[in-house]
Amino acid sequence: MIKIKNEKELNYYIEKYKLNNIFEKDIKKYMELHFFKKGEHIYRCDENINYFYFLVKGRAKVYTISKNGKALLLRFYKPCEIIGDIEIIQEIEKERNKFYSCNVESLDNTIWIGISFDNMKKHVKDDIKFLKYISKSLAYKLCQLGNSSVLNLLYPLENRLASYILALTYDTNSNKDIIEIEMCKLKDIAELLGSSYRHLLRTINALSDKKIIERKRNYIKILDGKKLEDLAGDIYK
Structure with a gap:
């Protein structure tokens, strides 16, 4: 992962996807641009995660690995989908660290807007507007997961x-x-x-x-x- 120090580019993606509109207050100062190259993992199952992410450029795949070591593709992510929403809601913690439940890998070079989990907990954890936004995201993901399960089988x-x-x-x-x-x-x-x-x-x-x-x-x-x-x-x- 490479952090991109480019405020103009950050502002471009914030405006393009209207990201400030999903929060009750302006949290732009806590947003960072992160670049992941093709094939690089953004999240790995059961590894520490530090950022909540908006995908703003490129595409990623989400897959899970069962206890027997078998991998299974769940779906693809495109702009402007989010990852880390389940962890924010559940506040998954182990020795004060958070873990992701699936693997997220860049299909090509991707750019993400990240907000650290510490800042998420401090500034938007109780943000009603944001919670409504991720509730819709979780509902959509639940439907997609059900569809993926059926499609993988049928x-x-x-x-x-x-x-x-x-x-x-x-x-x-x-x-x-x-x-x-x-x-x-x-x-x-x-x-x-x-x-x-x-x-x-x-x-x-x-x-x-x-x-x-x-x-x-x-x-x-x-x-x-x-x-x-x-x-x-x-x-x-």
């Missing part, structure tokens, strides 16, 4: 893979038709999508046979974005 891997590939195209600084996927990471992707490695390979080959994607050694090229979007639908959104 949707074929072909649909889930299409959604995942499209999510990886979000970085506007890259060629949206070419997705770099290291072959060694396919096992991780299979796990995230609740599949076996072999089933994932068969599904990639099936999409290739349909001329929807083209698989190369270290990347996947999208040949028919419309068909891929049709397959993806609203999965993981």
